Amino acid sequence: MNKNKIVYAAFFALAFVASLSSCDNKRSTGLEYARNMYDPLAPDYDKPNKNFANGMTAQTPPPNTEPIGFVRYEYANTKEGYEAAGRELVNPLEANDKNLLSGKKYYTVFCGPCHGEEGDGKGHLVKIEKYSGVPSYHGDAASSRGGLMKDLPAGKIYHTIMYGLNNMGSHASQLTPEERWRVVMWVQRLQQK
Incomplete structure (x- = not known):
C-alpha cells in the first residue's frame, strides 16, 4: 500500500472519530474561552446574602451619603x-x-x-x-x-x-x-x- 494512502486513511479515520465524539453530549457548548468574561464577578443584588444581618445583598446607603461625582440639584421641576x-x-x-x-x-x-x-x-x-x-x-x-x-x-x-x-x-x-x-x-x- 502506498505511504500517502495510509496517511490519508489515518487522517480521515481520526477526523471521523473526532466528529463522532463531538456529537456525544448534545448539551455541551464545547470549549469555553475566557469564562470570566461572561460570569459576573460582582454579587447578584437580587439574591440573598448571608454576610449581612438582613440577608439581602442590596443594602440601603447610610444616611447623608452621596455617590462619587454626584452633584445635588436643589431646584424642583416646577x-x-x-x-x-x-x-x-x-x-x-x-x-x-x-x-x-x-x-x-x-x-x-x-x-x-x-x-x-x-x-x-x-x-x-x-x-x-x-x-x-x-x-x-x-x-x-x-x-x-x-x-x-x-x-x-x-x-x-x-x-x-x-x-x-x-x-x-x-x-x-x-x-x-x-x-x-x-x-x-x-x-x-x-x-x-
Missing part, C-alpha cells in the same frame, strides 16, 4: 423652581475661550439639531419637519414660561437643560453639571446675536 434657579444660580465656570469652545461643541451635538447652529430655532430636525415651534435664542422669540429667550438668565437655561421643557427632553443624563454650564455659556453667547 415653575417656582425654574424662577428660583433664574434668580439664584450663577455660572461657576470662568468665561474663557476653552470653556466657550467646549460649550459650543456640546451645544452642536445636543442642542444644534433642534435649535440650530446659530441658535435661530432652525436646526436639522426642524428643517425636515420632525419638530416645530423650537424657539430662537435671539430676536423677539418668547419663552413658553414668559419673557424673551434672549433675556433668559444662566440659571433658567441650566434648569431647562437639567429638566427639559415642552418637546425638549432632559439632558441631565448626557451632560455633566460642568458640561451643562459650558453649554449655558455658549447659549448666552448666541443670545447676543
